[in-house]
Amino acid sequence: MEPLTGAQRRYLRSLAHHLDPICFVGKNGLTDAVVQAIGVAFDTHELLKLKFIDGKKEKRELSAAIEQRTNSAVVGLIGNIAILYRQHTDPEKRRIQLP
Numbered sequence: 616m617e618p619l620t621g622a623q624r625r626y627l628r629s630l631a632h633h634l635d636p637i638c639f640v641g642k643n644g645l646t647d648a649v650v651q652a653i654g655v656a657f658d659t660h661e662l663l664k665l666k667f668i669d670g671k672k673e674k675r676e677l678s679a680a681i682e683q684r685t686n687s688a689v690v691g692l693i694g695n696i697a698i699l700y701r702q703h704t705d706p707e708k709r710r711i712q713l714p
Contacts, residue, residue, distance in 0.1 A: 616701065619688050623713045627662060627690045630711065631698045636666035644669075645677050650684050657685065657701045661711050665697045 619627070637656045640649055656663050665681070667674045678689045678697045687701035703709045 616686055616688050619690070619700070619713075624690050626714050627700050627711070628693075628698060631662050631664060631690065634662065634664050636664040636696060638663070638665045640665065640667045640669070640677060642669040644673075645680055645684075650681070653681060653685050653687075653699070657687065657699075657703075661703050661709065662690075662698070662700050665699060667695045667697070671695050 637660065638649060638652050653663075653665065665678075667677065674692060674695065674697065678692060678699075681687070681697070681699065682689050685699070685701065687699045690698040690700050692698075700711075702711070
């Protein structure tokens with residue numbers, strides 16, 4: 616995925632403000648099941664929130680690993696919540712138009 620500009624990140628953070636976290640990273644860290652759940656969530660949503668329950672100190676590293684394994688972009692980290700974006704592969708199902 617190509618890098619997002621600052622304006623695009625700001626726009627996506629504003630869209631994610633009202634969203635609830637869809638996936639949670641617990642005490643087992645980043646497991647294959649968590650990565651698979653995030654991939655399934657990206658099939659229906661282009662923008663999602665991920666909450667870190669445990670591993671709060673490693674949240675930057677975990678976010679980078681998720682970004683790499685799911686081919687997405689980390690839009691921002693706010694507290695223990697990461698906002699992730701991945702454009703839908705089907706142009707007809709894309710809901711978010713980046714500025």
